[in-house]
Amino acid sequence: MPEKKPSQPENEGKRMQVTLRDIAAELGVSHVTVSLALRDHPRISAATRKRVKQKAEEMGYHPDPMLSALSHYRLTSKEKPVQATLAWLNPLKNPEKLRQHEEFSQYWKGAESTAQRLGFHLEEFMTEELSLKRMDTIFKTRGIRGLIIAPLSWETTPINWNDLPWQDYAAVRFGRSRQGPLLHFVTSSQVSNAMQAVEKAIEKGYGRIGFVGMTSPRRMFSAGFLRAQQELPENQRLPLMGYEGNSLSQHADRLAKWIEENQPDAILTDYAPLPTMLGELGYRVPEDIGIATMSIHDTPVDAGIDQNPEEIGRATVRMLVSLLNEHHFGVPEIRNQILVEGRWLDGSMLPDRN
Numbered sequence: 001m002p003e004k005k006p007s008q009p010e011n012e013g014k015r016m017q018v019t020l021r022d023i024a025a026e027l028g029v030s031h032v033t034v035s036l037a038l039r040d041h042p043r044i045s046a047a048t049r050k051r052v053k054q055k056a057e058e059m060g061y062h063p064d065p066m067l068s069a070l071s072h073y074r075l076t077s078k079e080k081p082v083q084a085t086l087a088w089l090n091p092l093k094n095p096e097k098l099r100q101h102e103e104f105s106q107y108w109k110g111a112e113s114t115a116q117r118l119g120f121h122l123e124e125f126m127t128e129e130l131s132l133k134r135m136d137t138i139f140k141t142r143g144i145r146g147l148i149i150a151p152l153s154w155e156t157t158p159i160n161w162n163d164l165p166w167q168d169y170a171a172v173r174f175g176r177s178r179q180g181p182l183l184h185f186v187t188s189s190q191v192s193n194a195m196q197a198v199e200k201a202i203e204k205g206y207g208r209i210g211f212v213g214m215t216s217p218r219r220m221f222s223a224g225f226l227r228a229q230q231e232l233p234e235n236q237r238l239p240l241m242g243y244e245g246n247s248l249s250q251h252a253d254r255l256a257k258w259i260e261e262n263q264p265d266a267i268l269t270d271y272a273p274l275p276t277m278l279g280e281l282g283y284r285v286p287e288d289i290g291i292a293t294m295s296i297h298d299t300p301v302d303a304g305i306d307q308n309p310e311e312i313g314r315a316t317v318r319m320l321v322s323l324l325n326e327h328h329f330g331v332p333e334i335r336n337q338i339l340v341e342g343r344w345l346d347g348s349m350l351p352d353r354n
Contacts, residue, residue, distance in 0.1 A: 252280070
């Protein structure tokens, strides 16, 4: 008969969960100090934060995933009372212009509603009125650690971005502009949106689809258009009509020549006044040329892509709150991007030709 092995204590061989109190006991500090240090709270000195993190790593501390899940549930299961403020930095020379753009107004709407649902208050700060150094003082006085950088453009006021100690903040920006710090960002999925627009134009019976748009690293619509062209016969692949700067009006002669040489029956564009320009060149929309826009907001074109700007605003706040919860502060070594898919809207300027 086999010899019965002596029973082991229930916890023998199992790794015990290291707690905040265990770390605190080792260091001779309170568990509250440990908790704040692990969250990089500015109330705790940099030296203490470093010492706590080193000891936590030595002891094999990891947050309890079940407690984290419970905390997330409590945060998202119902509307919370306001706990903290998130700062929305408006960088325009004329700050009131930002919300005059329907698309950017929808960014704010989505961001504000999501911040409120997650227990935050979203407050706007104007770089035209306050320097970043002054903002830093205000943010630290009020305990603001989460920042959203509103869209940057040619209308942005001159800003010395180095005046803000980014290592003290979690920050997310809208769009892929190279101005300012290279932060995590949220933007529309412009490549897939342009591909979707080409597919819809083909479905509607158009065979010579062109693209008229700005050539800028911030704009990726043309990349999506070129990718979609690879699925077309070579004789249907029209060259891009790209332009530099903020206006196509100075390129009217080039546009006229491009239309004459390529004979498009539909044009996809990110330039809102294009219908007016086509009219001035003697073309009727949509009788002669159909038009679809890459962004249905802030344009007279009624067919094209809704970039879902309200969802872009919501996603930005969710990303920022995640950074705050995970204590990710400063300019990241590796940027993360969230791309929000757009949706197609039918309109009279791109009627069905089948």
